Amino acid sequence: MTEAAERLRAVLARRPLEAAPDLLGIVLRAGARAGRIVEVEAYEGQDDPASHAFGGPTDRTRVMFGPAGHLYVYRSYGIHWCANVVCHADGMAGAVLIRAVEPIEGVEAMWPDRPKAASVTDLASGPGKLCAALGIEGGHGGVDLLDPGSPVRLEAGLDADGPPVVAGPRVGITKAVDRRWRFAVDGNPHVSRPRPPGFGTAGRRR
DNA sequence: GACAAGATTGACT
């Protein structure tokens, strides 16, 4: 475990709502493919009706109750994979959904898995898209993202100060929709839904 | 064992 990884683990071992904006700018790597995280959503655990962890641990969600920095992958609508970073202290449920990344490495290798992508900004501009682009699937669930030997891992970004962040309501859920727990890099073209109504108007900047 | 719902995407009108 490197010093940078330890620092990142400490960042993640907080409430997802606090850790989520700090994930922006960090690089998500899967083998030779890598992308900078530009959009995330926070999901608290048992206090959040929209979270899969609401209602207690199950076989599927157990990893969310484990130590921070692990990967939680689930299938959405039977078709797409969605990747989450486990947050919060060990024993406390919480996760941050990665909604979009900006491809920065191994872009050529992403195209075969994203044949329908219209442009590079469309390669990973969505939860299901980024998993396809990076080759993340169910088998990766539970891996330690901070272990250099993992097939999928996080690498501290170069933006020491962190990019400008805007906040808005979460997307695609039917419960607790009023919580403005979606965070994105301001103005980045790789976010899944650029500037939706109300996005950023009452958000938190840092 | 059966059924309903879902943190999405892409095609079609």
Next chain:
DNA sequence: GTCAATCTTGTCC
């Protein structure tokens, strides 16, 4: 803008 695809998980009987 609207809608279907597709399948895993959790709940209920």
